[in-house]
Amino acid sequence: MAIDQFQKWRRAFQSIQYQNKTIKLNGIQVGYAAVLGQNKPTILLVHGFSAHKHWWDFCLPWLYDAFNIVAIDLCGMGYSEHLDHYDTATTVDLMLALMDHLKIPRFHLVAHSFGAYLSSYCISVHSQRILSFTCIDLDLKIYNPYVDHPNPKIQTPPRRWYPDQESAISRFRLIPEGFAQKDTRWLEYMASQSICPYLDGWSWRFDPNIFNFDKVYCQDTFCQSIKKKKIRCLFIVGEKTKIMNVEQGLKNWYSLVTSEFGSHVIIHDAYHHIMLDQPEDLSLKIINFIQALSQ
Incomplete structure (x- = not known):
């Protein structure tokens, strides 16, 4: 009989003491989840745009064996507070x-997509806190905005409303599209974690105003910080990613961090959302990279 991989994951995940928590930090409510107290390296998991900390859930059974884990909900997303304005400095x-509250002075950054951009800024201004950086499926060189090209303001789209959970879950889509699993229960789980009660119905668990998030150019200081603090960096790319040309993305990566401090791996049969497509392979690549740093 074939192993039911989804049920195997669910049992492993439910055995981990990993619950939603919220705390006021700098006057703002922040959602997070953590598994701490082990004599292991600590990783901070940073999700992508219009996402939330539960995007990492599929990786938890593997990461739990190797690390202390902190996963944050970024401003305006997940269980974190909706703000009047969103910007890079406030979010970082x-x-x-959060790491100060948890008494974690230094940690490994593991970040996906938009979260990787925020992490590059974090390294730019707080490099002394960062032990390593894993950048998952984002071409930082292309994504990083330039000072002389200010972020264009867009009209905030109205918040979506659905009469019941089933209607909301049925409208869940990956952006960009691309899903390597044949079992749709993985997507259905993520959809269920991405909605919240709203006006006697249901909506997505993010604020539409995040689409006017103010980003800053930090590419030069990021590169300088990597070299000055000798921060090791890993670039993980989905073989089938649709947000970049893989070959060009690798060239851009090494133009930023150089082969002295940077390395890369390509996850086969994976699109942009690698944690959904190949959670075990992704997790093992992260584990191998960070554990090798102490050898």
């Missing part, structure tokens, strides 16, 4: 405030 300050 909250990431560090």
Whole structure:
């Protein structure tokens, strides 16, 4: 009989004491989850745009064996507070405030997509806190905005409303599209974690105003910080990613961090959301990279 991989994951995940928590930091409510107290390296997991900390859930059974784990909900997403304005500095300050609250002075950054951009800024201004950086499926060189090209303001889309959970879950889509698993229960689980009660119905667990998030150029200081503090960096790319040309993305990566401090791996049969497509392979690549740093 074939092993039911989804049920195997669910049993392993439910055995981990990993619950939603919220705390006021710098006057702002921040959602997070953590598994701490082990004599192991600590990783901070940073999710992508319009996402939340539960995007890492599929990786937890493997990461739990190797690390202390902290996963944050970024401003306006997940269980974190909706704000009048969103910007890079405020968001990164909250990431560090959370680690201060948990009494973790230094840690390994593991970040996906938009979270990797925020992490590059974090390294730019707080490099002394960072032990290593894993950048998952984002071409930082292309993504990083330039000072002389200010972020265009867009009209905030209205918040979506659905009459019941089933209607909301049925509308869940990956952006960009691409899903390597044949079992749709993985997507259904993520959809169930991505909705919340709203106006006697249901909506997505993020604030539409995040689409006017103010980003800053930090590429130069990021590169300088990597070299000055000798921060080792890993670039993980989905073989089938649709947000970049893989070959060009690798060239851009090494133009930023150089082969002295940077390395890369390509996850086969994976699109942009690698933690859904190949959670075990992704987790093992992260584990191998960080554990090798202490050898």
